[in-house]
Amino acid sequence: MKTLEKNEIKVLIDNNQIEQKIKDIADILNNKFKDEEVYVICVLKGAVMFAAELIKNLKMPLKLEFIRLSSYGSGTVSSGKVNAVDISLPDLNNKNVIIVEDIIDTGHTAKFLYDFIHMNFKVKSYNFVSLLDKKIRREVNINPDLFCFQIEDKFVVGYGLDIDGYYRNLDYIGYIE
Numbered sequence: 784m785k786t787l788e789k790n791e792i793k794v795l796i797d798n799n800q801i802e803q804k805i806k807d808i809a810d811i812l813n814n815k816f817k818d819e820e821v822y823v824i825c826v827l828k829g830a831v832m833f834a835a836e837l838i839k840n841l842k843m844p845l846k847l848e849f850i851r852l853s854s855y856g857s858g859t860v861s862s863g864k865v866n867a868v869d870i871s872l873p874d875l876n877n878k879n880v881i882i883v884e885d886i887i888d889t890g891h892t893a894k895f896l897y898d899f900i901h902m903n904f905k906v907k908s909y910n911f912v913s914l915l916d917k918k919i920r921r922e923v924n925i926n927p928d929l930f931c932f933q934i935e936d937k938f939v940v941g942y943g944l945d946i947d948g949y950y951r952n953l954d955y956i957g958y959i960e
Contacts, residue, residue: 792940792950792957796932801914801942801956802836804931808912809840811929812881815910820844821879824872826892827851828951829885832943833914833931837883848872852892875904885943886915887930890923897925915939915956932956 812821823845825834838847850870880900887893893911900909913927919936940946941953950957 792953792959794955795934795937795939795958796956798942798954801931805833805836805914806840808929808931809837812910812912813840813842816843816879818843819879820846821881822846822848822873822875823881823883824848824850826882826884826896829943829945830883830914832951833885834883837912846873850896852895870899872903875900875906877905877907879908880904880906880910882909882911884911884913884927886917886939887911887913887925887927888917888920890921890925893925893927894923914942915944 821841821843823834823838823841825831825847827849828851834847838845850872852870882896882900884893884896893913897909897911900906910928913930914932916927916930916933917936918926918933937958938946939956939958940950941956943951944956945951946959
């Protein structure tokens with residue numbers, strides 16, 4: 784794929800909006816957990832910028848873990864099949880778990896994670912937090928517990944989201960027409 788010109792990416796959500804919504808989500812989680820320990824599990828690679836900003840605003844004791852899943856092949860369409868690239872986790876039994884994801888699109892990845900956690904651990908609490916919720920594309924009956932923005936059916940890049948590995952470093956969320 785050729786790289787896009789900056790003017791081919793239209794701003795959907797600017798950096799100030801993103802950072803404010805992340806602070807709002809952090810406030811909700813801070814009130815919910817107060818001084819309880821949580822395990823924040825970041826889904827790589829797309830959620831890394833969201834997770835980094837979120838944990839800077841969390842006040843409770845936390846441990847950060849990473850897993851790597853993929854449901855996109857090359858290009859702009861989800862394959863619908865979740866590939867568990869690396870899903871090694873510590874013992875989460877009786878722990879508060881916050882899954883941090885970049886986007887819930889078809890819902891297959893979110894459902895895979897929910898099933899994986901609940902089949903392998905008896906967690907104290909489970910919270911799925913997503914930067915974006917693209918509910919219009921949902922194929923699986925699952926929703927985030929918290930999300931920053933609900934978006935239309937646009938292919939988005941930036942703030943961790945990519946196309947063929949590019950544009951994760953944009954400090955805003957843009958879309959490609």
